[in-house]
Amino acid sequence: MKQGLLVFVVSLMVFLVACQTTTTLDTSLEPKYQTSNNVYSLDVVLDVEMSELSVTGEIYYKNDEYDLNELYLTLYPNSQNYTERENNIVIDYIKIDQLVYEYTITGSDHSQIYIDLDDTLLSGKRISIEFSYYFTYWQNDGRISKHEDEFLTMFFYPFVAIYDDEGWNIDAFTVHGESYYNTIGDYYVSIDTPLDYQVAASGELVDTSSTDTRNTYSYEILNARDFSFSTSENYFVYSEVENERTYMIYSLVELSDLNVFRVFNIITNTFEAYESTIGSYPYDHYTLELGEYFGMESTGIAYCNYDIDEATIVHEIIHQWFYSMVGNDQSDDSFIDEAITTYITSLYYYEQSGTNGYYGYLAFRNSLDERFEDRLIACQGESLLQKVDDFGDQYAYLIYYHGPTMFRYYVDEFLEGDIEEFYRILSVYFNQYKYQVVTLDDLLDVIESESGVQITKEWFMMQITEFQDLDNRP
Numbered sequence: 171m172k173q174g175l176l177v178f179v180v181s182l183m184v185f186l187v188a189c190q191t192t193t194t195l196d197t198s199l200e201p202k203y204q205t206s207n208n209v210y211s212l213d214v215v216l217d218v219e220m221s222e223l224s225v226t227g228e229i230y231y232k233n234d235e236y237d238l239n240e241l242y243l244t245l246y247p248n249s250q251n252y253t254e255r256e257n258n259i260v261i262d263y264i265k266i267d268q269l270v271y272e273y274t275i276t277g278s279d280h281s282q283i284y285i286d287l288d289d290t291l292l293s294g295k296r297i298s299i300e301f302s303y304y305f306t307y308w309q310n311d312g313r314i315s316k317h318e319d320e321f322l323t324m325f326f327y328p329f330v331a332i333y334d335d336e337g338w339n340i341d342a343f344t345v346h347g348e349s350y351y352n353t354i355g356d357y358y359v360s361i362d363t364p365l366d367y368q369v370a371a372s373g374e375l376v377d378t379s380s381t382d383t384r385n386t387y388s389y390e391i392l393n394a395r396d397f398s399f400s401t402s403e404n405y406f407v408y409s410e411v412e413n414e415r416t417y418m419i420y421s422l423v424e425l426s427d428l429n430v431f432r433v434f435n436i437i438t439n440t441f442e443a444y445e446s447t448i449g450s451y452p453y454d455h456y457t458l459e460l461g462e463y464f465g466m467e468s469t470g471i472a473y474c475n476y477d478i479d480e481a482t483i484v485h486e487i488i489h490q491w492f493y494s495m496v497g498n499d500q501s502d503d504s505f506i507d508e509a510i511t512t513y514i515t516s517l518y519y520y521e522q523s524g525t526n527g528y529y530g531y532l533a534f535r536n537s538l539d540e541r542f543e544d545r546l547i548a549c550q551g552e553s554l555l556q557k558v559d560d561f562g563d564q565y566a567y568l569i570y571y572h573g574p575t576m577f578r579y580y581v582d583e584f585l586e587g588d589i590e591e592f593y594r595i596l597s598v599y600f601n602q603y604k605y606q607v608v609t610l611d612d613l614l615d616v617i618e619s620e621s622g623v624q625i626t627k628e629w630f631m632m633q634i635t636e637f638q639d640l641d642n643r644p
């Protein structure tokens with residue numbers, strides 16, 4: 171009996187200690203706050219005449235690992251400023267736990283808001299960060315841009331920069347690749363537009379309301395890497411339901427019946443291939459916007475050009491798996507998401523045409539092809555682990571051509587050309603790190619342990635840190 175009581179007391183103590191170190195959900199809160207994710211509530215109003223977006227909202231932020239005495243909020247619209255103002259963004263207020271806070275705009279492109287906290291924010295604790303501001307859309311081909319009456323709106327909201335063992339990740343916005351580096355969040359967004367504007371967005375449309383002149387669209391998306399939308403009064407909208415998932419196309423040009431058929435085929439074939447081989451996709455909706463932007467991924471949506479490039483659409487959809495669900499530092503480690511996404515675009519063609527499809531696609535991506543002779547010479551010794559902006563003109567060649575070429579070479583030389591075995595390994599990697607942020611070590615460790623090829627990591631690191639023609643082995 172006594173021994174039983176002792177076991178009970180010890181068990182209770184272990185349980186209580188465990189409770190202290192794991193996330194407990196406060197069920198007294200609204201359901202949307204009963205989550206271990208960061209929660210973003212955003213209400214935006216589009217002023218078409220002024221080309222401005224007003225944003226009012228809150229981040230219900232969870233501090234993960236380190237105690238913090240300061241915060242950086244990353245807010246990219248300041249990165250470009252075509253206005254007469256000192257900063258593109260005009261901030262009305264920033265409040266933390268309902269107190270108005272002073273802040274400093276900082277960073278080389280003014281995309282960081284520095285806040286000195288009154289009290290230490292302990293790891294595991296949450297705070298409410300409220301804000302209200304407006305900004306003017308950029309005038310170039312950027313991620314926050316106006317093209318005639320199409321408003322592309324990505325990275326328009328603030329997020330707390332990630333603090334890790336290297337300190338704050340507060341890199342400037344970069345146009346070569348995406349510098350957005352954030353953890354998974356739940357997004358509740360209302361978008362207020364003129365009446366005749368339609369919205370293509372990341373989330374699921376859960377409510378619409380109207381006045382005589384305006385529409386308000388309410389969206390929700392949970393476990394998302396980001397939220398974005400575009401809006402226009404000139405969209406042609408198409409939808410298709412397959413396997414209980416709704417696929418939408420918002421196109422700035424009217425599509426022929428053949429092109430509607432073609433694009434839905436590309437989308438559904440891509441989902442079928444990657445869900446069955448890599449892992450499941452969590453939402454019952456996906457949207458493709460066909461507008462002025464050439465190709466850009468975001469959770470639940472992609473922005474591609476209305477000229478319709480099959481491989482680009484496939485590539486942007488694959489980012490649902492490698493970018494959205496498995497995240498990484500895009501500024502420091504663009505190799506991880508972009509090279510894998512480009513390599514594994516081969517799966518789409520493999521499913522259609524077997525090894526001919528696989529090698530055909532990768533032949534187009536072959537960095538060692540003689541058409542790249544000049545780049546091959548120019549890139550000798552270059553690292554693929556540079557910050558995105560430091561690559562200069564060789565970025566696309568090194569990441570989108572040499573990256574996938576490296577994986578193809580590895581499969582041929584080290585896995586005896588067993589393509590499906592490598593897809594299986596990438597599926598293990600995906601399922602192990604779903605909804606997390608990975609490092610290059612994480613990726614290479616999975617490939618090495620799953621393949622059983624002991625020199626995997628050493629070989630990849632040799633190739634990645636110093637560009638060479640792939641014939642060298644450790």
Ligand SMILES: [Zn+2]
Pocket residue numbers: 485486489508511
């Ligand atoms: Zn990409």
